[in-house]
Amino acid sequence: MSLLDYFRGTRKPSASVAKERLQIILAREHSGREEPDYLPALKKEILEVVSKYVSVDLGAIQVNLERDENCEVLELNIALPEHRERDSQKRELVAHD
Amino acid sequence: MAKVIVVTSGKGGVGKTTTSASFATGLAMKGNKTVVIDFDVGLRNLDLIMGCERRVVYDFVNVLNNESTLKQALIKDKHCDNLFVLPASQTRDKDALTEEGVERILNELKKDFDYIVCDSPAGIEKGALMALYFADEALIVTNPEVSSVRDSDRILGILAAKSKRALNGDEPIKEHLVITRYSPKRVELGEMLSIDDVKDLLGIPLIGVIPESESVLSASNSGVPVIHDIDSNSGQAYADVVDRFMGVNLPLRFLNVEKKGLLSRIFGN
Numbered sequence: 357m358s359l360l361d362y363f364r365g366t367r368k369p370s371a372s373v374a375k376e377r378l379q380i381i382l383a384r385e386h387s388g389r390e391e392p393d394y395l396p397a398l399k400k401e402i403l404e405v406v407s408k409y410v411s412v413d414l415g416a417i418q419v420n421l422e423r424d425e426n427c428e429v430l431e432l433n434i435a436l437p438e439h440r441e442r443d444s445q446k447r448e449l450v451a452h453d
Numbered sequence: 454m455a456k457v458i459v460v461t462s463g464k465g466g467v468g469k470t471t472t473s474a475s476f477a478t479g480l481a482m483k484g485n486k487t488v489v490i491d492f493d494v495g496l497r498n499l500d501l502i503m504g505c506e507r508r509v510v511y512d513f514v515n516v517l518n519n520e521s522t523l524k525q526a527l528i529k530d531k532h533c534d535n536l537f538v539l540p541a542s543q544t545r546d547k548d549a550l551t552e553e554g555v556e557r558i559l560n561e562l563k564k565d566f567d568y569i570v571c572d573s574p575a576g577i578e579k580g581a582l583m584a585l586y587f588a589d590e591a592l593i594v595t596n597p598e599v600s601s602v603r604d605s606d607r608i609l610g611i612l613a614a615k616s617k618r619a620l621n622g623d624e625p626i627k628e629h630l631v632i633t634r635y636s637p638k639r640v641e642l643g644e645m646l647s648i649d650d651v652k653d654l655l656g657i658p659l660i661g662v663i664p665e666s667e668s669v670l671s672a673s674n675s676g677v678p679v680i681h682d683i684d685s686n687s688g689q690a691y692a693d694v695v696d697r698f699m700g701v702n703l704p705l706r707f708l709n710v711e712k713k714g715l716l717s718r719i720f721g722n
């Protein structure tokens with residue numbers, strides 16, 4: 357079961373490992389493709405506004421866009437620094453078509 | 454109507470230039486007036502692979518900047534009457550590749566040529582985007598290997614979102630998968646992704662499989678596209694790609710490990 361077994365081929369053939377890994381990463385990257393172009397800029401601007409009041413870094417902001425048939429949910433997660441009472445606040449903007 | 458075909462991949466070193474050279478040569482040998490353009494500004498190589506490096510006077514960027522006419526920059530191939538090469542510049546920066554400039558040159562070429570083959574640089578920067586922007590069809594050159602497959606998938610996303618056809622809402626670019634540097638032996642050993650694996654992952658129609666072959670290196674050493682080496686398996690595989698592109702239905706070849714006959718096993722080759 358050692359890592360070396362992977363390379364020696366005594367476990368799964370490496371080609372099938374490659375295929376599985378690619379299936380997963382491509383699926384993830386395809387869902388990212390659906391993201392509107394403005395999302396990174398939006399994230400950056402929100403960060404700028406938030407950091408006027410509290411110090412947070414880019415990693416502290418998560419932006420998620422979920423879609424179903426007639427509704428898009430833009431979910432913003434901002435982890436605020438710990439000395440605040442709550443270490444995370446959640447805001448949801450719901451946009452209906 | 455002239456067709457613009459981009460040869461692209463995202464990743465470098467997978468065989469785009471090798472494929473562009475042989476594919477354009479094959480189209481020309483079938484009687485199509487063909488031009489192959491090197492979009493790799495600053496790192497030209499197509500001239501070497503086509504064996505015309507000593508005849509480069511003006512280049513793509515000179516034409517873009519109106520420093521020479523298209524006629525002055527086009528190099529006629531030594532072997533095929535119908536084939537011309539438009540070399541990339543070796544020094545100038547990529548800013549010369551503007552959408553308007555490239556479109557002007559392509560439109561001028563469309564008047565004279567049947568096929569315009571665009572050899573894309575690696576990456577997803579300006580040069581690669583300009584090479585694919587005006588394409589009608591695309592050869593997606595992919596090695597059976599994780600990073601190449603992922604990068605090809607990325608390029609497919611760009612073709613579908615950022616090409617002129619995509620932005621205008623026209624009929625999408627017709628995509629063809631070319632698997633290159635394929636090693637039947639390593640696939641048999643489970644060390645290399647198989648053709649079906651790559652096809653499943655990328656989901657576009659396969660137009661050919663080019664085996665890993667020593668003839669490719671000797672072809673580039675001598676500056677004669679490998680499709681001219683009609684005894685080599687990679688040369689024949691490229692000829693098949695051209696036939697299939699022109700609508701001929703051919704079975705795939707060179708997919709399995711060659712079983713050596715008894716005699717050659719005894720006497721070696």
Ligand SMILES: Nc1ncnc2c1ncn2[C@@H]1O[C@H](COP(=O)(O)OP(=O)(O)O)[C@@H](O)[C@H]1O
Nearest residue numbers: 465466467468469470471634664665666669670
């Ligand atoms: N089918 C093949 N068999 C063996 N070597 C190959 C094959 N196709 C390409 N190569 C080699 O791979 C290297 C990169 O090829 P090239 O066509 O320049 O790739 P790219 O234009 O995508 O960067 C070259 O050294 C070339 O000789």
Ligand SMILES: [Mg+2]
Nearest residue numbers: 469470493498
């Ligand atoms: Mg190249």
